[in-house]
Amino acid sequence: MSLTAHFIDKKWNLHKRILNLIKNGICISHTGEFMAKEVETCLNAWELNRVFSITVDNASSNDVGIKFMKKWMNARNCLLLNGEYIHMRCCAHILSLIVKEGLKDEDISITRIRKAVKYVRSTPSRLARFKGCVEREKISYKGIICLDVETRWNSTYLMLVTVVKYEKAFDLLEISDAKYVKELSKDKGPGVPLSKD
Template sequence: MTDKNGSRMVITTDMWTLSNKKRGFMVITAHFIDHTWTLQNRVLRFVYVPSPHTKDVLAEVLVDCFLEWNIDRKLSTITVDNCSTNDAMIRLLLNKLDTSSLLSSGSMLHMRCAAHILNLIVQDELFLIGDSIKRIRDSMIYWTGSPERRQKFDKNECQLRVQCTK
């Protein structure tokens, strides 16, 4: 894969822990444009990562993978989720890699996962309106709980001229 490929590689990686076993796993995926200008995606490694999942342990797993696949000099960016351990891990990676082979000497190596950031924003907002959502759900359960209440609801809807099909 890497010998014929002259393009840079974008790496994405994610770490998760099985809650019932307290065992951590990392997936490392490479994304690149091949010689026919087709986007390629390859899982390079799916690996058990022993605890604790410190910046040193995570950086070591990544560096081993980069060296195993001979892509340490072909890196473009590494996309990770938005946690402080990953911030520290990227700083450590910059010390372990030859920054002269990286774009802008590695200043653009760290990419934060937009989907993860968006998820965090949505979760924060849902938390803020969670009580209101519960009240609306409880109200709907009440009004649809019997045919008589549903008829009363429909009558009030008609009297107030509320136009709603749901």
């Protein structure tokens, strides 16, 4: 859990400062009450006594935490605008949830592509074979194919954009590397990426 302060100085310059970071192993509880107390402790330590809003993701425990924070801040007259804007939901988290829901429709295609990238990136010899396919197909794009982080939709997007540029190399790999086809199809796997993917 991290606590970051955003503020505007007297010259209207926006600033951002990390105030505190609590490692997962230390964080005993993910309850709203615990998080609120940690934020309170940090604000007190930094002697911060005016808060406009707190931005959190959409976990229900954060709703509880904001209620505790609002109650505590109201009692100490810390809230700007009577806390009208205290609870802000993280738009990046909302966007991520929307994209993840939308990607469910393409889940099998993304799985096939992810497994193909994982295969190519798993050993230096496989990567060298793939680079050979890139050269034979005369693909001039120099970007590196990277495996995505499944919980970060933007990394999935970057993986897909790069793979599209190397589509012909993956097609050639399918013809020239029997292990590639076998590996992606074993245990009733999804198989190699199709042209529609």
